[in-house]
Amino acid sequence: MPPSIQALTHIYFRHNKKFPHVWCPGCGNGIVMGALLRAITRLELEKDEVVLASGIGCSGRMPTYLDFNTLHTTHGRALTFATGIKLANPALNVVAIMGDGDATAIGGNHLIHAARRNLNLTAIIINNSIYGMTGGQYSPTTPFGSTTTTSVYGHIEHAFSIAELAVTAGASFVARSTVYHAALADQLIEQAMLKPGFAVVEIISNCHVQYGRRNQIGNAIDMLNLFKEQAVTVKKAATMDSEELREKITIGVLADRDLPISTNEYKRIREQARADQGKKSI
Amino acid sequence: MTEEKRVRRLLQGNEAIVYGALAARCRFFAGYPITPASEIAEQLSVRLPAVNGTFIQMEDEIASIGAVIGASLAGVKAMTATSGPGFSLMQENLGFACAAEVPCVIVNVMRGGPSTGLPTSPAQGDVQMARWGTHGDHPIIVLAVSSVLDSFTITVKAFNLSERYRVPVLVLSDEVVAHTRESVELPLNSEVKVVDRIAPGMPPDWYKPYQEDARGVPPMAAFGDGYRHHVTGLVHDQDGFPTQNPQEVEKFHHRLSMKITKGLDDIQLTRKFYMEDAEFFVIAYGSVARSALRAVEEARRAGIRAGLVQLITLFPFPRRTLTPYLQQCHSVLVPELNLGQISREVQRINQGLCTVVKQNRVDGKLITPQEIYSRLVKLSAGPAG
Numbered sequence: 001m002p003p004s005i006q007a008l009t010h011i012y013f014r015h016n017k018k019f020p021h022v023w024c025p026g027c028g029n030g031i032v033m034g035a036l037l038r039a040i041t042r043l044e045l046e047k048d049e050v051v052l053a054s055g056i057g058c059s060g061r062m063p064t065y066l067d068f069n070t071l072h073t074t075h076g077r078a079l080t081f082a083t084g085i086k087l088a089n090p091a092l093n094v095v096a097i098m099g100d101g102d103a104t105a106i107g108g109n110h111l112i113h114a115a116r117r118n119l120n121l122t123a124i125i126i127n128n129s130i131y132g133m134t135g136g137q138y139s140p141t142t143p144f145g146s147t148t149t150t151s152v153y154g155h156i157e158h159a160f161s162i163a164e165l166a167v168t169a170g171a172s173f174v175a176r177s178t179v180y181h182a183a184l185a186d187q188l189i190e191q192a193m194l195k196p197g198f199a200v201v202e203i204i205s206n207c208h209v210q211y212g213r214r215n216q217i218g219n220a221i222d223m224l225n226l227f228k229e230q231a232v233t234v235k236k237a238a239t240m241d242s243e244e245l246r247e248k249i250t251i252g253v254l255a256d257r258d259l260p261i262s263t264n265e266y267k268r269i270r271e272q273a274r275a276d277q278g279k280k281s282i
Numbered sequence: 283m284t285e286e287k288r289v290r291r292l293l294q295g296n297e298a299i300v301y302g303a304l305a306a307r308c309r310f311f312a313g314y315p316i317t318p319a320s321e322i323a324e325q326l327s328v329r330l331p332a333v334n335g336t337f338i339q340m341e342d343e344i345a346s347i348g349a350v351i352g353a354s355l356a357g358v359k360a361m362t363a364t365s366g367p368g369f370s371l372m373q374e375n376l377g378f379a380c381a382a383e384v385p386c387v388i389v390n391v392m393r394g395g396p397s398t399g400l401p402t403s404p405a406q407g408d409v410q411m412a413r414w415g416t417h418g419d420h421p422i423i424v425l426a427v428s429s430v431l432d433s434f435t436i437t438v439k440a441f442n443l444s445e446r447y448r449v450p451v452l453v454l455s456d457e458v459v460a461h462t463r464e465s466v467e468l469p470l471n472s473e474v475k476v477v478d479r480i481a482p483g484m485p486p487d488w489y490k491p492y493q494e495d496a497r498g499v500p501p502m503a504a505f506g507d508g509y510r511h512h513v514t515g516l517v518h519d520q521d522g523f524p525t526q527n528p529q530e531v532e533k534f535h536h537r538l539s540m541k542i543t544k545g546l547d548d549i550q551l552t553r554k555f556y557m558e559d560a561e562f563f564v565i566a567y568g569s570v571a572r573s574a575l576r577a578v579e580e581a582r583r584a585g586i587r588a589g590l591v592q593l594i595t596l597f598p599f600p601r602r603t604l605t606p607y608l609q610q611c612h613s614v615l616v617p618e619l620n621l622g623q624i625s626r627e628v629q630r631i632n633q634g635l636c637t638v639v640k641q642n643r644v645d646g647k648l649i650t651p652q653e654i655y656s657r658l659v660k661l662s663a664g665p666a667g
Contacts (some may be wrong), residue, residue, distance in 0.1 A: 014512075017523055051505050053352070064512055064523060069505035071355065072514035072524075073348065074378050080345040084352025084360065085505060087336045088310055092356070092506050110348075113341040266336065273331035 008037045012047075014067050022061050022133075026220030028179035028205030032126050033062055035186035035203070036095070042190055043093075051094045053082045055102035057133045058207075059126045062097050076107030079114045079123060086119050090263045093122075093193060100127040100141040104160050108140065115169035115198050120261050122192045122199045125162055128207035136210030147214045163202040167255040172197025174255040178204040178227035181251060188253070197261050204249055286470045293466055295433040295459040296321035296363075299389055300329060302437030303361055305474040308387070309335035310360035312349035314342055314368060317401045318457040319391040322363035343368035347375040347388065354384045355513060357504025359441060363389035366408055367398060370415070376450055377416035378515040380538070383448040383492070383500070385479055387440045391455045392568075394646050403646030404457040406568055406619040410626075412452045413597045419535060421542035423451045423549055424597040426567040430464040436594060442477035443549060447541055448499050454596065456619070458569040458648055482509055491522045494533070498541035542598060550600035553592040556582060560589030562613040562636075562661050565604070565628055567593040570617050570649050577654035586662040596624065601631045608635040613661050617641035617649045 003011075023029050040050060052063040056075035063070035069092070073081045078096040086094045103111050103125045114121065130148060131137045137150040140160045147154065163176040173195040177185040185203050192199035206212060206223035217223055227249065234252035237245060293301070299322050303311075311326040313319075327337040336353070340346040346362045353360040364372065369390045379386055394400025395407045412424045423443050427436045437453060444451040482489045482501040491511040493500050503509030516524040517531050525531065542549065555575055557563060566574035571592040581588040591607060593600060608614065608628075613636050616625035625640045632638050641657055643649045 016521065047510055048506060048508050051356075064514070067510060069510050070512045071352075071505075072512070072516065073351075074374050074515055077344065077348045077375065080340065080348025081352035081355075083338070083340070083345070084310070084312060084349035084354075085356045086352075087338060087349070088353035088356035088358040088360070089504075089506050109341055110345055113345070266331070270331040270334060273328065277329075277332040 002038060003041055005034055008034065008041065012037050012066050014065060017065055019065070021065055023058060024209050026206070026208060027058065028128060028203070029059055029062060029126060031179040031182050032124065032185065032203050032205065033066070035182055035189055036124065038186040039189035039193060043193055045093055049091070049093055051082070051085055051092050052097060053078045053085065053094065054097040055099065055107060057099045057102060057131065059097055059099040059102065076102050076105070077110065078102065079107060079110040079121070082121050083114065083119060086121055086263065090120070095122045095124060095193065097124050098126070099132070100125065100129065100162065101131050101139040104140040104162055104165070111166065112169040115166050115171040115200070117262055118170065118172055118198045118259050120196055120198070120263055122189070122201070124189060125200065125202045126205045127162055127202055128205040128211060129159070130207045130211040132207045132210050136214060148211070163200065163254050166200040170259070171200045171255065172257055172259050173199035173253070175200070175253045176202045176204070176249070176251050178231055178249060178251060179206060180224045180227040181231060184251060191253070195256070197259055286472060288467055288470060290465055290467045292463050293430050294321065294461050294463050295427065295430050295455055296391065296461070297325055298430045298433035298466065298468070299363070299437045299453070299455070300325040301468055302434040303387070303441070304329060304333060305434070305471050305476070306359065306438045306441035307476055308359045308361050308441060309333065310350065310353040310358045311336070311362065312338045312340050312346040312353070312360070313362045313364065314340055314346050316365045316368045318393055318460045319363045319365045319389065321460070322389060343371040344375060347372040350386045351375060351379050351384050354386050355505050357507065359385070359445070361387040361389065363391065365391050365393050365401070366395045369408060369411070373416040377418060377420065379450040380416065380420040380422060381515050381517070382513050383502070383538070384450070385444040385448050386450050387437070387444055387453060388450060389437070389453045389455060391457065391460045393457055394644070400646045402457060404569060404619060404648060405644070405646070406454070406456060406570065406623070407644070408454065409596060409620065409623040412454060419539070421449060421539050422597060423447070423449055423542070423595065424454060425451065425551070425594055426454045426596050427459055428568050428571040428592065429459065430462065431466045433459060434466070434468050438474055438476070439551070442475070445477045445479045446499070447545055448479065448502060449542065454568065456568050486510070490520045492518060493520045494537055498537060498544050546598060546602065549595055549598060550603060551594035552600050552603045553594065555590040555592070557589040557591065557607060559587055560607070560611055561587040562611045562615070563589035563591060563607055564615045564617065564654065564658070565591050565593060565624065566617055567596060567624065570619060573649050573651045574617060574654050576651035577658055580651065580655045581658045581662070586658060588658050588662070593624070599627045599631065604628070604631060608632050611636050612664070613637040613639055615639045615641055615654070615657055615661060617654055619643055619649065
């Protein structure tokens, strides 16, 4: 029997924190936070063993509320700080929590290089296709033709597909869910945290206030229902052609492969360096 | 037990920074290659793993300082090294380190600017940027090195100040210091005084990561050692949580500044040469300070009562040290490889006490001892010189 969300809040929330949180009613960030906490509970990690690092924006506030070692970095840089933490103390379970703007615009370079570098880190990317906190401007995942505060005539750029980008960049584990598929989301986060190497979980989320409303999709529930309709499993997607997949969200595990992890490889370098140091007096 | 032996080595400034960092127990470097700072990264990539440290080459300078801050938060002394353009990129996260009080050392081997500038020529054009490059009011410590030996000792000092005050410390070098090889005898590691950040002594439940105390510098817990806390670049209360409460915001700013003000005597480092009876003097730093010393010595031989104050700490600007000399002398010469970034500070504190004379060069060449000497001869003729 999984712990109730109430039990989780009692265990993991910072009760001395100045609540209420900054998220709008119905925001998908809460569902992602719940999924993360369920995954951590199932992994039976001690609070001291977990570090949460975030960027800026609505998703960036998540670590503030949770009783772990938490870090709210500069915009787009969560993965760079996480990299330093992990390298300095590889025993820590480091999770970077980012939004779509964070992870693919200002921090896009860090995302692809973190994937290529393959440190043992987990990145959770909450993709709501918009810059929520700054007032609803378009992001790299805003669909073509959408209306945002900076594309009132219709968006003329094309969206990144975050998970596919992470696969191509070389992440060990890549998965996608939506906030409608909350149970899948926490399974995927759990798998990602267990996976040695760089793991990315993209979670499609709703910003009904900045995106849904402006694009006549409706409220939070309408957006969740849309995710339900749009979702197809990886298995089903394999049988569909690109035209059929155009409006769909592929959910499930997109990549799971074993690659050398740079933190492990570095141990070898340390041994080598010590051996070399012994040979010559410097 | 094998006894450590002092060895005389032929080192460049960049290499001496590496020795200094290791002696100060720096165990993490993240950086991005750039001329004329690259040797620091190259050497540390060889040496850090041998002392159980970590070297990583990041995708850019923004990532580099991000990783440095992350490593420091995880309890490891960390640094990066760059040059002008890279230093520009680091400014936002430098501000984060100031706000979140994360100790770290950033070496900027200055080259000509602006923009890509003169990659292989010395300059001192990043002085005001080091002080004010990142946005907002914040304290910072900026040190300048003038020789290979300096590159060692000032790097150690930078780490120590950084740990003591929980503030990023900037070390400004320049292409001449970085690449000149000198024969130096470095102190043994056992002789180097190393300061470590103060770890919290209270039970974890009592720990407030930004609590005001008499010292002004709160103890610092590392991620993973049981003192779970929140770190943010937002203005935060003493628990580390974001706040917009005007009283807490005010307190945040004042404590950041006060901790440095309280340590001024410890932080403001200068070297004085022939200042006892000087009638006029030179204020110089970095490689120019060496030309200046040679010029002052020449002047003394010629019977001219000149002196030199070499600035090691550029910021906070060593006003207390300089003011008595500005009162004592009729004029001061400030030679710099820029159009007058420190002479502006001298003018600011001078308040009409004596005549401030600038001497500037921005053509990618050093100011020679002869150039400074001829200015000293003119100055010796009187205040109008």
